[in-house]
Amino acid sequence: MxxxxxxxxxxxxxxxxxxxxxxxxxxxxxxxxxVNTRHAGNFTCEAQNKxxxxxxxxxxxxxxxxxxxxxxxxxxxxEPGGNAILRCEVYGLDHQKIYLYHWQWKFQEVEIKKNxxxxxxxxxxPPKICQQSKYSTILQIKNVSNDDLGQYTCALQLSNTTxxxxxxxxxxxATDDRKHIFNLSSEVHSHEFVGLNTNAVYEVNLRAKxxxxxxxxxxxxxxxxxxxxxxxxxxxxxVLAVVLSFHGILPYQKLPNNWxxxxxxxxxxxxx
Numbered sequence: 001m002x003x004x005x006x007x008x009x010x011x012x013x014x015x016x017x018x019x020x021x022x023x024x025x026x027x028x029x030x031x032x033x034x035v036n037t038r039h040a041g042n043f044t045c046e047a048q049n050k051x052x053x054x055x056x057x058x059x060x061x062x063x064x065x066x067x068x069x070x071x072x073x074x075x076x077x078x079e080p081g082g083n084a085i086l087r088c089e090v091y092g093l094d095h096q097k098i099y100l101y102h103w104q105w106k107f108q109e110v111e112i113k114k115n116x117x118x119x120x121x122x123x124x125x126p127p128k129i130c131q132q133s134k135y136s137t138i139l140q141i142k143n144v145s146n147d148d149l150g151q152y153t154c155a156l157q158l159s160n161t162t163x164x165x166x167x168x169x170x171x172x173x174a175t176d177d178r179k180h181i182f183n184l185s186s187e188v189h190s191h192e193f194v195g196l197n198t199n200a201v202y203e204v205n206l207r208a209k210x211x212x213x214x215x216x217x218x219x220x221x222x223x224x225x226x227x228x229x230x231x232x233x234x235x236x237x238x239v240l241a242v243v244l245s246f247h248g249i250l251p252y253q254k255l256p257n258n259w260x261x262x263x264x265x266x267x268x269x270x271x272x
Contacts, residue, residue, distance in 0.1 A: 030043070035062060039060065039062055040060055040061050040062040041059075041060060042057055042058070042059050042060075043057070043058045043059075043060055044056070044057050044058075045058065071088060071089070071090045071154075071156065071164045071165070071166050072088070072089050072090075072091075072166075073086070073087065073088050073089075073154065073166050073168050074086070074087040074088075075168060075169070075170070076141075076152075076168065076170045078141070078144045078173060079144075079173055080144065080145060080146075080173055081143060081144070081145070082143075082144060083140055083141065083142050083143070083144065084140070084141040084144045084148065084170065085138060085139070085140055085141075086105075086138070086139040086140075086141070086152055086154070086168055086170070087136065087137070087138050087139075088103070088136060088137050088154035088156075088166065088168075089134065089135070089136040090134070090135050090136070090156050090164065091132070091134050092132050093132060093133045093134070093135050094132070094133075095126070095127040095132065095133045097158070098124060098133055098135070100158055100159065101135060101156060101157065101158055101163075102156075102157055103120070103122065103135075103137040103154060103155070103156060103157075104154070104155045104156075104157055104162075105118075105120060105137075105139050105152065105153070105154055105155075106152065106153040106154075106155070107148075107150060107151075107152050107153075108150050108151060109153075112139065116142070117141065117142055117143075118139060118140070118141060118142075119139075119140040119142070120137060120138070120139055120140075121137065121138040121140070122135075122136070122137050122138075123135070123136045123137075123138075135156070137154060139152070139154070144173075148170070149170055149171050149172070150170060150171070151167055151168070151169055151170070152167070152168040152169075152170055153165055153166070153167050153168070154166060154168065200223070201221060201222070201223050202221070202222045202223075203219070203220070203221050203222075204218070204219065204220045204221075204222060205217055205218070205219050206218050
């Protein structure tokens with residue numbers, strides 16, 4: 001092919017040799033699988049024996065299937081006062097005519113032009129097989145309000161002919177899940193220590209943990225001034241800003257590895 005010898009398996013093809021005994025004729029054939037544009041070129045077939053050598057050139061061209069443009073859209077998501085993004089993508093365009101295509105955006109059947117309110121972007125992806133390209137456009141709407149709600153249309157045109165178009169409804173604003181407020185009930189956990197010294201200073205460090213991670217440390221110093229120490233109450237904040245209250249006295253020394261697990265039932269051991 002193009003001056004290079006082909007072997008079995010080259011270019012996803014197989015070579016077979018058939019023998020006709022009576023006529024002493026050989027037929028050589030090439031089989032192509034998964035044909036694409038790289039199989040196009042000049043093929044040369046050679047046959048020879050000790051007396052003669054013959055060859056034949058065969059020009060092979062690859063014709064791609066008919067173009068079928070597939071247009072897809074992504075719906076907008078925006079909050080009041082924010083920016084809305086609308087996107088259209090089309091596949092299967094003829095790469096050789098890419099500069100003859102152009103996009104058109106409409107709002108309520110009126111064409112949209114670039115201005116301080118609207119910004120339009122374009123993107124072209126080079127072809128991979130059969131000179132078919134991907135082409136996309138993005139419409140950005142700034143400072144959206146109720147006046148911007150309605151039906152948008154993106155259309156792909158070749159010269160003055162509309163090849164394909166789709167409507168994009170935009171009738172409601174997006175909901176930001178991050179602003180949801182969860183009402184979680186607080187829980188009270190307690191832990192009791194024995195053998196504490198009187199007239200001693202202890203430091204308490206405690207934090208909560210849940211599936212979202214660790215909360216902030218709650219830190220207090222306690223002084224025992226009686227034979228029976230009084231109860232201590234302090235706040236401990238989880239990562240969801242849910243206040244947990246607890247009471248107990250913790251000595252200012254290394255605690256057993258399971259102290260948090262024992263003091264807060266259902267909470268994983270923080271030392272692991």
